[in-house]
Amino acid sequence: MNEQLRRAPSPDLLPRFTAIVGDKYAITDPVALEPFLVEGRGLYHGRSSMLLRPGSVGEVQAILKLANETKTPLVPQGGNTGLVGGQIPFDGELILSLTRLDKIREVDPASNAMTCEAGVVLAKAQEAAAAVDRLFPLSLGAEGSCTIGGNLSTNAGGTGAVAYGIARDLVLGLEVVLANGRMMNLLSKLKKNNTGYDLRHIFVGAEGTLGIITAAAVKLFPRPRAVETAFIAVPSPATAVKLLNLAQARVGGTVTSFELIVRDVVEFAIKHAHGVRDPLASRHPWYVLMEVSSQHRDGLRESVEQLLTDGSAQGFVEDATIASSLDQAKALWHMRHVLPEVQKPEGGSIKADVSVPVAAVPQFLEEASAAAKAIIPGCRPVPFGHLGDGNVHFNVSQPIGADTAQFLARWGQVNDAVNKIVLKYNGSISAEHGIGKLKRDSLPKVKDPVALELMRGLKRMLDPNGILNPGKVL
């Protein structure tokens, strides 16, 4: 049998799955299937003979029950925006799409809670919160198409995590269908509930390998009444850390974003992205894009100005601009958001999504850049990311004029060197993207062996027939 299809169901099973969801929602036409087989950047291309689109939790249960009884592997999929291949059926598995479970079951502003089904698109969840004057703070590039179920299964991060936490931190309750088709109702809106073991966090971030999240109760927050956005030139990552600490300690509001950006990638943006201009008059080696929010309408701008004055006096700030309108703030964020894109015209890019303790970011950046340059002289490290979380996207662009294929062939070598430095600082080789297929083989090298054994035990207990997203994570 074709290696790519070794997990494909036997054809006589397909009608039984079709019968659960109905013909209309059991997609087998190759053209209709195609968009669900490739991920956005075209890095992964899977194969599958059928995509199932259940319209209710009961249908999800029936699908899993049948899959479990017949040992038919499934790959769960939300908005298909994952970056590590977790949502792709590499070996002919059936695809279980959760996108029809798209009801917002309840919005409870007084309790600051909202219950969404797995297929609710993140932007819709944000809108539902805003409609009752609340904030659902999870925010990331793919928010127009990614889903709550995918966000939770991959434990998404994003730009608001420094203040509001990652996806895991936003979960109050979960509804999960287990491999055997049984539904576990942990859908509590409670902030405090000490009745036995916390089972939610087993499923959050498990990338669909332990159970299928069908709904979640998530936290809402008051909407900020004042927001200030500043673009700040800093002499070095070390001073950026000091500025972060000063901002968190002294500003009259909450630091809701704190993004570190190297000059080189700002130049890429100015050169390649439409409508991006250098925000400051002269060049500086590093920048911080900071957003501060407050529930109080007045005084936030003055507070940010004071912070910049104090930061300047202490040598943390070389120059800065505070957006004086919503449009100016949007322009600054636009520059931040194009950073992944503007690396493309510069040729090949070797990427790493890593985190280290915040205080170790400066040393990490120095050593990782040196290591990359030692392996590939002339290469251009262009790190940027969520300094407030210690989460750096350590991307390396090829040397000017180099052969792209030759450069990309050294991805593994550069990654190994970077990961070695990550581990030296007790960091993580996957800060916010997950393990999926991309980093599966690296996991045993970095994970505590006792933890890895416990992970395998959980997998055996919860999915004894190995039907849930096989070949991912473990």
Added chain:
Amino acid sequence: MNEQLRRAPSPDLLPRFTAIVGDKYAITDPVALEPFLVEGRGLYHGRSSMLLRPGSVGEVQAILKLANETKTPLVPQGGNTGLVGGQIPFDGELILSLTRLDKIREVDPASNAMTCEAGVVLAKAQEAAAAVDRLFPLSLGAEGSCTIGGNLSTNAGGTGAVAYGIARDLVLGLEVVLANGRMMNLLSKLKKNNTGYDLRHIFVGAEGTLGIITAAAVKLFPRPRAVETAFIAVPSPATAVKLLNLAQARVGGTVTSFELIVRDVVEFAIKHAHGVRDPLASRHPWYVLMEVSSQHRDGLRESVEQLLTDGSAQGFVEDATIASSLDQAKALWHMRHVLPEVQKPEGGSIKADVSVPVAAVPQFLEEASAAAKAIIPGCRPVPFGHLGDGNVHFNVSQPIGADTAQFLARWGQVNDAVNKIVLKYNGSISAEHGIGKLKRDSLPKVKDPVALELMRGLKRMLDPNGILNPGKVL
């Protein structure tokens, strides 16, 4: 064999345990043992022939390895301040005290992280954070004697949870010794780490039944620069919820405490506690003790005043006072802290530590009070607690002049009625105290059966010989 001693080790094993920690730290003298066998209120009294006080993680590992091989049950214990009997050896088990593991291994203010061993007393952890100008926000009545290991094992709540979260939310990393003696190192200081399943939350809140937490990396926060404390008379719990929402939406800082208190228990405090005076000129049915914090020195008081003015205009506030000095703030908190104590002189008290979604607190209070009064005419419900978390200590004092024993004999009946209302609002029968022994028999009645089965699966997987705190939780 005596029922109370059915889990006691055979006497010939004791020297083998003693050999691990040394004579000095293997306590067998009944007088020396006594303080470790009773809990603070005298509700539980256990039995044990030996208390082990390991001085290193290696010794903990050796103890567990031997216990596992010889099927010797152990009860882990921190500061012995738990309220549900989780730390008490009811059946002659050995006691594993973690109090000698009391090193603060690292304080890293720039990364906002601190690594403490399990036996570090909570107040010491708070002091270590303050010493580097940071806040460790976990705060509860027992902080002078409870330990970090116990706080995490019981997932403690406390008065700061509305802003900073419960113990679970403060954990970055964990070090756990498993039942077989193997040590699992999850001691990361990272805020983002998506490398496989999250195993930390299996152990947090598991009350020592799945593994022994020996150390934890916890989150630190900037220390507030301004704090305002207000004592506010409100017409009803419903208006208190509205005031909470208004405060969270509009105040120029963070609502770091929001405690709802009924008038009757304030009267108990005025009557029985030393130095407590009525903070307001006239009587009101309900009060809120609110604390608001900010990183900005200026403007917070004005913002709180504005909130109270707005709240008054909307009918949420009948009267209020803002503490004008640290001493006044302390006096208000003193009144809050004596509330558990001042119920004693009023006779018997039937207690419930429950939570419901914040918006449901008013209906819950009304129905639970009516239910208690229907069962015991003349009884006096004196609810108070953390409204910001939906967490109410629903305590009921006996009717004036009633027979205390007769009253307390109806504890189960009152609790059943209260729990029924809790469940109607999808609440929790144990918000912050845990299950321990006290609520073990109630758990199957309130827990989703699939979740309960998964809990039992975890217990079997992690503690196949049942040596870890047997008879607790499950």
